[in-house]
Amino acid sequence: MQEAKNLKAYKKEVDDALQNEFLRTAMDNFAVAYRTGRVNAFAGMDVEKLVSDIADAKDYAIAHMDELFEEFKTNAEKTGVHVHLARTAQEANEIIARIADENNVAKIVKSKSMTAEETLLNHHLEADGYDVIETDLGEWIIQLRGEGPSHMVMPAIHLSRYQVADLFTDFTGQKQDSEIERLVKVARRELRQQYVEADMGISGANFALADTGSIGLATNEGNARLVTTLPRVHVALVGLDKLIPSLHDALLVNRALPRNATGQGITSYVTWITGPNACASALENKKEMHIVFLDNGRRDLAKDPIFSQVLRCVRCGACANVCPVYRMVGGHKYGHIYIGAIGLIITYFFHGRDKAKNLVQNCINCGACKAVCAAGIDLPRLIKEVLARIQDEAGHPLTSLLLGKVLRSRKLFHTLLRSARIAQKPVTDDSQYLRHLPFFF
Ligand code: SF4
Incomplete structure (x- = not known):
């Protein structure tokens, strides 16, 4: 069960899980067998x-x-x-x-x-x-x-x-x-x-x-x-x-x-x-x-116009079975109590922001979960919504705040673009285009 902890401690645990060969083999074997089994089980059905x-x-x-x-x-x-x-x-x-x-x-x-x-x-x-x-x-x-x-x-x-x-x-x-x-x-x-x-x-x-x-x-x-x-x-x-x-x-x-x-x-x-x-x-x-x-x-x-669809979930677990992040680190590091894509969403509602905040940012939004969901839940979109809510409630990271500020101001945006054009001169040699990024990037 993933407990609320700071991001650094959580990342360390995820790193440890990534080094766990036993876990990776078990998860890989299951993920491969599951895909074939699912396809066969639904064969001939609409x-x-x-x-x-x-x-x-x-x-x-x-x-x-x-x-x-x-x-x-x-x-x-x-x-x-x-x-x-x-x-x-x-x-x-x-x-x-x-x-x-x-x-x-x-x-x-x-x-x-x-x-x-x-x-x-x-x-x-x-x-x-x-x-x-x-x-x-x-x-x-x-x-x-x-x-x-x-x-x-x-x-x-x-x-x-x-x-x-x-x-x-x-x-x-x-x-x-x-x-x-x-x-x-x-x-x-x-x-x-x-x-x-x-x-x-x-x-x-x-x-x-x-x-x-x-x-x-x-x-x-x-x-x-x-x-x-x-x-x-x-x-x-x-x-x-x-x-x-x-x-x-x-x-x-x-x-x-x-x-x-x-x-x-x-x-x-x-x-x-x-x-x-x-x-x-x-x-x-x-x-x-x-x-x-x-x-x-x-x-x-049930009354929430965006999130009511999460209650369609029949707890089949398929959204974990196909999730590439789950496959890498397993459910103890990618779930609190409920696991998989649905877990990222309902942890926020059933167990609170603190338990969900680290988990939800691991989603890479590949859409694999949505493609297999038995109840047609738009899981990637709802995960993004949860992440946005958590950031609104807990405060956005400094980079997002700055970017948001820049994008909201046309004048500031254009000033920064002009400054960037001048700043890139040492590496573009007066050309308008940059064919290769300098090594330190
Ligand atoms: S695939 Fe859909 S129905 Fe199955 S557990 Fe995940 S959200 Fe629930």
Whole structure:
């Protein structure tokens, strides 16, 4: 997770990341494989039309966010779900901690949720004394390492299997093989017991369907199903931007989401949850289910004429996958919590100027992110807008200030041009043109 620090310290960290051969190899291998996988996954599909349909569906949902929330709440409550609305990250964490407290929870299992990363939910719950265990393999690995995710879909992409084998060796106290299948087995063996012992499961959601009050999760490891079914309490933490009118719209998004994220036609599991399921460990055999919607600036963003489109984002991570800067330095140096082009923008809105100011100036505006965005977001333009806002708020660098002053004054501009014409004489030899710059330039 990129912390706010001065530019010099940040540049030093970026330099270090550039020297990290391990990281560069991992990122390069992934970037090459991803491009081929994505092309194959979309073969024969009208991608432009799909992206445009997703943009329209999401724009409708953004414009009707409040109505969709009310509709969702009414329908979910009919099925026995408790629906909450948190205005801030802190409020969301407090609501979830209160639910844990009221239900005498001690152990919590969690499936992957960028929204929970956004609110730093684990830190809050752990500080309150709860035992929180990540169950997504990548999330569990970075939890054991005490790190944040370096990618929104593949949180441990910066690590090699050898590093993971060393980590598992330390954790289990037994030498572990670096074969991927064996490493997966270690995780499965260690985590299975946790689901059984947990009192509460926390998940995110990819979709919140207003017309039925259901949530949808697209996952690959099956851990989210265990997290949402086995423990006696289930809490889903969901950004308001995940609200969508119906299953029809969700399925539209889901045609692009796995293809754009990992080059898969569909994820291994697509789970729809409508109301609390039966649960043998719960009182009267009925699970307690809560859905906590997070605002954290989303309602204001929805009304912003320039930036509302960022709420179309389906968190596929493709804008990181193709970003040349991300490929060079990885997500820990090119993201705060949210990674990739979208991360540069929403970090400013969700986590503040301080966290965004260093990151945003690394964008080289190549446009690769815009070309692959599943929701047709004009990412390069919005990154420039964020940079301009940060500079307006924090003050422009001296060179930009001087240049701005010169460009605003016709007289000053022409005076400087005339002076430059005289000043260049020693190197132009009275010619009007300069064929080669002097060496010291
Ligand atoms: S901005 Fe677009 S490409 Fe990036 S994560 Fe969101 S939907 Fe995917």
